[in-house]
Amino acid sequence: MTSTYKMYINGKWVSASDNDTFEVYNPANSQLLAYVAKGTRNDVHTAIDAAREAFDSGVWSSKTPGERSTLLWKLAELVEKNSLQLAKLESQNVGKTIKYARDSDLPFIIDNLKFFAGAARMLTGLSSADYSGLGTSFLRREPVGVVGSIIPWNYPLYIAIWKLAPALAAGNTLVLKPASYTPLTLLEFTRLVEKIIPKGVFNVVTGPGEIIGSEIASSKKVDMISLTGDTKTGKKIMQLASNNVKKVHLELGGKAPLIVMSDADLDMAAKGATVGAFWNTGQDCTAVTRVYVHKKYEKKLISLILNEMRKIRLGDPLNENTDMGPLISARQRDNVANHIRSGIDEGAELVCGGQRPSGKQFENGYYIVPALFRNVQQKMKICQEEIFGPVLSVSTYEKIDEAIEKANDVDYGLAASVYGKDITTAIKIANKLRFGTVWINEHGALTSETPHGGFKQSGFGKDLSIYSLEEYTNLKHVYIDQTGLARKPWHYTVYGKQ
Ligand code: NAD
Numbered sequence: 001m002t003s004t005y006k007m008y009i010n011g012k013w014v015s016a017s018d019n020d021t022f023e024v025y026n027p028a029n030s031q032l033l034a035y036v037a038k039g040t041r042n043d044v045h046t047a048i049d050a051a052r053e054a055f056d057s058g059v060w061s062s063k064t065p066g067e068r069s070t071l072l073w074k075l076a077e078l079v080e081k082n083s084l085q086l087a088k089l090e091s092q093n094v095g096k097t098i099k100y101a102r103d104s105d106l107p108f109i110i111d112n113l114k115f116f117a118g119a120a121r122m123l124t125g126l127s128s129a130d131y132s133g134l135g136t137s138f139l140r141r142e143p144v145g146v147v148g149s150i151i152p153w154n155y156p157l158y159i160a161i162w163k164l165a166p167a168l169a170a171g172n173t174l175v176l177k178p179a180s181y182t183p184l185t186l187l188e189f190t191r192l193v194e195k196i197i198p199k200g201v202f203n204v205v206t207g208p209g210e211i212i213g214s215e216i217a218s219s220k221k222v223d224m225i226s227l228t229g230d231t232k233t234g235k236k237i238m239q240l241a242s243n244n245v246k247k248v249h250l251e252l253g254g255k256a257p258l259i260v261m262s263d264a265d266l267d268m269a270a271k272g273a274t275v276g277a278f279w280n281t282g283q284d285c286t287a288v289t290r291v292y293v294h295k296k297y298e299k300k301l302i303s304l305i306l307n308e309m310r311k312i313r314l315g316d317p318l319n320e321n322t323d324m325g326p327l328i329s330a331r332q333r334d335n336v337a338n339h340i341r342s343g344i345d346e347g348a349e350l351v352c353g354g355q356r357p358s359g360k361q362f363e364n365g366y367y368i369v370p371a372l373f374r375n376v377q378q379k380m381k382i383c384q385e386e387i388f389g390p391v392l393s394v395s396t397y398e399k400i401d402e403a404i405e406k407a408n409d410v411d412y413g414l415a416a417s418v419y420g421k422d423i424t425t426a427i428k429i430a431n432k433l434r435f436g437t438v439w440i441n442e443h444g445a446l447t448s449e450t451p452h453g454g455f456k457q458s459g460f461g462k463d464l465s466i467y468s469l470e471e472y473t474n475l476k477h478v479y480i481d482q483t484g485l486a487r488k489p490w491h492y493t494v495y496g497k498q
Contacts, residue, residue, distance in 0.1 A: 004035045005183070007043060007206050008190045010050035011199025016207070017042045022180060027095040027326045028317050030364040036183050039207035044175070044215040047203040051146045051173040052221045054200030061143050061171035069120040071196050072169060076113035078192040083110065086185050090157060091317045093184045095325040095365070096280055098318050105158045108446070112161050112464070115448035119469050120169035135481040141473040143171035144247055145223030148216035150209070150237070151186065152229045153179035153328050154283040154388075159228050159251075160186050162452075162463040164202070167226075170472040173201045175222070177212045181328050209233065220244040224472070227251070228285075231386075231411070231457045249471050250459030251452075253386040254285040254414030257407035258443055259429060260293040260301060261400065261420025268441065269293075269419040270304030273392065276417070276443035278312060278370050281324055282390035283332070285458075286415040288443050290376070290383060292403040295396035302351065302374060302394060309370055314357055326365040327389055333366040336389030340371055343382040348373045348393065378406050386412065400425075404432050413455030417443040436462075 004021065006013040015021075020038040025031065037043075054060060060068070079086065086109075087102035096105070128138040149163040156178055167174055178186040183206045193202050205212050213233075217225045217240035224247035227237050231252040241248045258276065260269045269291075276288035293301045317325035327333045333356075340354040353371035356362065368390060376383050376393035383393060397403040407416060416435040420426045423440065430438040436454045439445060446452055451462035462468050 002032050002034060005037065005187045005206070007037045007039055007047075008187070008194070008202070008204045009043065009047045010203065011194070014043070016040055022207070024093065024181070024184060026092050027181075027328050028092075028365040033093060034184060036180075036187070036206050039205040039212050041211060041215050043207075044205055044212055044219070047175045047205045048146065048148075048216070048219050048221045050200040051175050051203055054198065055143070055145050055173040059198045060168070060173055060201045063171070065121045065123065065169075068169060068171065069117045072113055072117035072120060072165065075192060075196050076110050076117060078195065079106075079113060079189065080110050082188075082192065083107075086157065086188060088318070089188060090185045091325075093182045094153065094156060095317050095328060097322050097325055099320065099322075100280065105155065108448075109158055109161045112448050113165050116165035116169040116469065119166070119466055122466065123170065123469065123473065130482070134483050135479050137477055137479050140476045140478060141170070141470070142476055144472055144474055145172060146221060147172045147174050147472065148219070148222045148225045149174060149176045150213045150216065150225070150227040150229060150233075151176065151178045153181040154280060154285075156182040157185040157189055159463075160189070162468070163226050163228070166468045167472045168197070168202070170469055172224075172472055175203045175205060175216055177205055177207075177209070177216060180206070180208060213237075214240055217241050218243045222246055224249065226461070226471075228463075231459075234457075234459055247474075249461035251285070251461070251463055252414075252454060252457060252459040253388075253412055254287070254454065254458055255289050255384070255386055255410045255412040256286055256415045256417070256435070256443070257290045257292060257433075258288045258417045258419065259400075259403045259407055260291065260297065261418065261422065261425060261429070262294045262297065263421045264419040265421065266297060266301050266304055270301055270308055272417065272419060272441070272443045274305055274308035274312075277392040278309075278324060278390050279444070281327055282370070283328065283388050286437070286444060287388075288392060288417070289387065290407070291392065291394045292397050292406055293394060295398060298374070298394065298396050302372070305372060305392070305394070306352065309352065309372060312370055314362070314367055314369065316361065324370065324390065326367045328366065330366055332389065333368055336368055336387055336391060339382055339385065339387045339389070340391060343373050343376070343380060343391075343393070346380045346382075347375070347377070348380055348382060349375045354391070378409055384410055400429065404429060408432075408434050411457040414453075414458035415439070415443075
């Protein structure tokens with residue numbers, strides 16, 4: 001029987017105020033997975049009011065960091081106990097392989113919750129001192145208040161955790177909105193939250209982005225909005241957030257380059273490019289999309305990449321032998337197919353892939369065979385636009401400065417990588433790349449301790465790490481006068497003791 005999911009508002013599971021629902025499908029076979037409550041503007045208002053009241057009452061923010069830490073750790077342990085079921089559901093709902101969901105997403109989710117459980121106890125102001133000579137200053141990090149978090153479909157639970165763990169660790173309350181394609185794991189996770197977190201602190205509203213997301217982003221009762229999504233959505237959110245000048249944190253699109261230096265181990269670079277381009281079916285904001293290689297080594301590199309690509313097994317995401325599943329939707333598959341067509345029309349050479357795979361097992365899923373292009377020119381759409389699918393392009397350079405210039409020549413600035421043996425040169429290249437993360441001889445490594453976030457139109461603010469915890473706080477300066485004088489001359493307050 002198909003399951004039905006309600007929303008979680010103010011500690012209760014509720015249907016939409018008009019009882020409407022929407023359908024959620026498995027992208028590997030188009031089978032109906034669930035009916036989910038299609039929230040209304042009224043439902044958003046109820047959730048925001050609950051989060052507001054919970055914040056203002058101090059039910060969460062006045063707990064000591066140690067108390068919040070203990071509860072977050074318990075939550076991590078509950079996720080650990082349920083991790084296999086969550087991984088299976090994520091695999092079915094997103095179409096990502098079970099190997100990837102079980103061995104990468106879920107362990108990272110648990111590690112993240114544990115990291116922020118610990119980090120909750122590490123919030124400190126930078127320093128305290130008598131800067132003016134007339135009084136003492138101290139700095140406090142305080143929760144921002146009610147945080148709205150809007151989640152994409154490519155890493156539904158994983159990215160929700162990136163947002164909710166630091167927000168809760170810092171003492172905020174939350175209204176979360178998952179993507180409509182993939183709300184299921186966040187809702188299952190909420191069943192675990194329900195056992196641990198006080199009512200009103202954590203609310204989930206499901207439904208269309210244009211209604212639920214925009215209502216959260218524009219609400220005057222919400223103090224901060226945190227989005228991971230498309231750059232176009234980020235621009236809309238910024239406008240809506242201006243309604244009450246709320247704090248904004250945006251993790252947006254990417255178009256990651258991989259620069260192959262002339263002394264690089266080409267085999268290593270080919271493996272890095274292939275895994276980096278095609279994991280999660282290329283639906284990854286940090287996915288390798290553009291390889292820049294010296295023209296002398298292009299042929300060799302392409303043949304090595306082709307060897308790697310031949311090993312990728314498309315299939316049922318729940319099968320242990322599958323390396324690549326479908327795209328999330330027919331719409332996404334058409335978008336990828338249109339980009340592939342535009343690459344061909346603009347004169348790039350499609351070396352392989354790009355078609356729908358044949359075979360009965362693929363008939364009802366949104367599959368595309370991984371594609372490789374060469375002769376890709378910088379101004380082509382496939383080189384400039386985020387495709388968000390399994391498409392990799394290779395371009396050549398003659399001098400390394402040209403590769404750096406081309407790598408930087410896109411609107412995005414999320415992640416990049418450099419492959420080469422001369423580490424001094426690799427570091428010099430990394431320093432010139434305008435991307436929030438640059439990996440050397442690697443593409444894609446993320447840890448709970450290291451910040452993740454973009455430059456340029458990839459957004460601003462950091463997920464992961466202690467910097468993300470800071471995002472979810474406001475810094476306050478408290479000053480205590482020590483002169484005892486009721487009124488002071490002007491110059492005292494401005495220049496201190498003179
Ligand atoms: P999307 O922008 O379409 O949707 C993201 C979320 O925003 C969804 O929950 C959606 O319902 C909501 N939304 C859509 N329109 C809205 C509106 N007008 N107002 C408020 N909310 C709205 O993105 P997507 O297709 O779900 O995800 C893919 C995008 O996310 C890609 O661009 C990808 O690069 C980006 N992404 C970025 C990162 C990062 O860390 N920078 C990570 C993952 C994905």
